Amino acid sequence: MLNAEFDVTGATASKFGFRLHTRPDGSYDREVSYNRTAQTLYGAPLTPVNGRVKMQILVDRGQLEIFGNDGRYSFTDNVDFDSGSQGISLFTESGSVQLVSLRYNRLDKAWGTGESTLDSNLAGPWNALGGAWTD
Numbered sequence: 001m002l003n004a005e006f007d008v009t010g011a012t013a014s015k016f017g018f019r020l021h022t023r024p025d026g027s028y029d030r031e032v033s034y035n036r037t038a039q040t041l042y043g044a045p046l047t048p049v050n051g052r053v054k055m056q057i058l059v060d061r062g063q064l065e066i067f068g069n070d071g072r073y074s075f076t077d078n079v080d081f082d083s084g085s086q087g088i089s090l091f092t093e094s095g096s097v098q099l100v101s102l103r104y105n106r107l108d109k110a111w112g113t114g115e116s117t118l119d120s121n122l123a124g125p126w127n128a129l130g131g132a133w134t135d
Contacts, residue, residue, distance in 0.1 A: 001107060002057040002088070005100040008036055009051035012095030020059060022087035029081050032057055032066055036097070041068040042075055052100065060107060 002018060017033030034041050034053050046053065046068045056067040059081070066075045090099070 001059075001105045002055065003101070003103040003105075004055045004057075004090075005102075006034070006053045006055075007051060007098040007100050008034075008048050008053055011036055011097040013092035013097045014094040016092040016097045017055065017090075018057060019089040019091060020057070020064070021081045021085045022089045023082075023085045024087075028087075028089065029085070030064060030079055032064075033091075034068075041073050042066055044073055044075065046073045058107075 004018075006016065014037050015033050015035050017031065019028035019031050021029035032042055032055065034046070034055070039045060039047055041053070041055065049069050049072075054069050058065040059079075062078055062081060064075075064077045064079045067073065088104070090102070
């Protein structure tokens with residue numbers, strides 16, 4: 001999960017943000033950016049608050065979730081990320097912007113831990129009557 005705050009007061013960059021799942025050759029799978037001129041985050045209107053733009057980006061397997069300015073904007077998308085590339089790039093175009101804060105937290109795995117996430121605290125034993133139950 002990425003949490004970033006940018007001060008756009010005095011910024012000259014036309015666009016800034018993150019490129020996700022970047023590779024050594026500079027290619028990437030998805031760009032999450034703020035267009036300062038149009039005042040849009042990922043193509044949707046988002047006005048700075050007190051001269052600042054906050055982004056919270058969550059990448060989980062094939063899910064991308066984007067939140068702007070503490071939830072004033074939210075977007076969820078299914079993305080076919082390349083599992084072999086997990087780089088992150090911070091970028092600006094046509095100028096600069098001040099990065100006030102940046103925090104990165106790697107999420108722990110919930111799947112494939114060797115423990116079933118289907119366990120129950122119900123008194124048992126109990127069994128599924130049909131279907132296939134897997135993690």
